[in-house]
Amino acid sequence: MAKEIEFLCLANSRREGGRCVAGIDLGTDKWVRLAKSDGSPFSASEISYKNDESPRPLDKIKIRVIKPQVSYFHPENWIVDERFRWEKIDQDSLKAHSQYTDKSTPFYLKIPVTV
Numbered sequence: 001m002a003k004e005i006e007f008l009c010l011a012n013s014r015r016e017g018g019r020c021v022a023g024i025d026l027g028t029d030k031w032v033r034l035a036k037s038d039g040s041p042f043s044a045s046e047i048s049y050k051n052d053e054s055p056r057p058l059d060k061i062k063i064r065v066i067k068p069q070v071s072y073f074h075p076e077n078w079i080v081d082e083r084f085r086w087e088k089i090d091q092d093s094l095k096a097h098s099q100y101t102d103k104s105t106p107f108y109l110k111i112p113v114t115v
Contacts, residue, residue: 002067002081004062004063005032005062006061006089007025007032007034007063008061009057009060010022010057010058011057012055012057015041016041017040018044019044021034033078034063034078034080035077036082037069037079049085056091059091059092061086061088061089062086062089064083066078
């Protein structure tokens with residue numbers, strides 16, 4: 001079930017032992033948390049582009065994913081195909097993705113959560 005997705009990065013955060021990257025699959029508008037098959041965090045080099053730049057919020061990225069890896073705490077996990085480098089397609093403005101914001105409280109994202 002491997003596939004290539006276009007991904008809008010909304011978080012590249014530190015976690016114990018490495019990095020956690022999450023955002024929106026632009027093809028499905030669903031929340032995605034990128035994960036490794038062994039569950040360990042990503043190192044900075046594993047998530048860097050060809051130019052060694054690290055993903056930033058609002059980067060549009062082309063990523064190859066293998067399959068979902070649903071867990072109780074992270075039903076949005078997708079396993080990344082680590083044989084392929086991540087490719088930055090574009091850097092968007094938040095205005096370009098206003099459909100993900102709640103107009104009544106503009107600092108919150110409207111992300112559907114499914115458990």
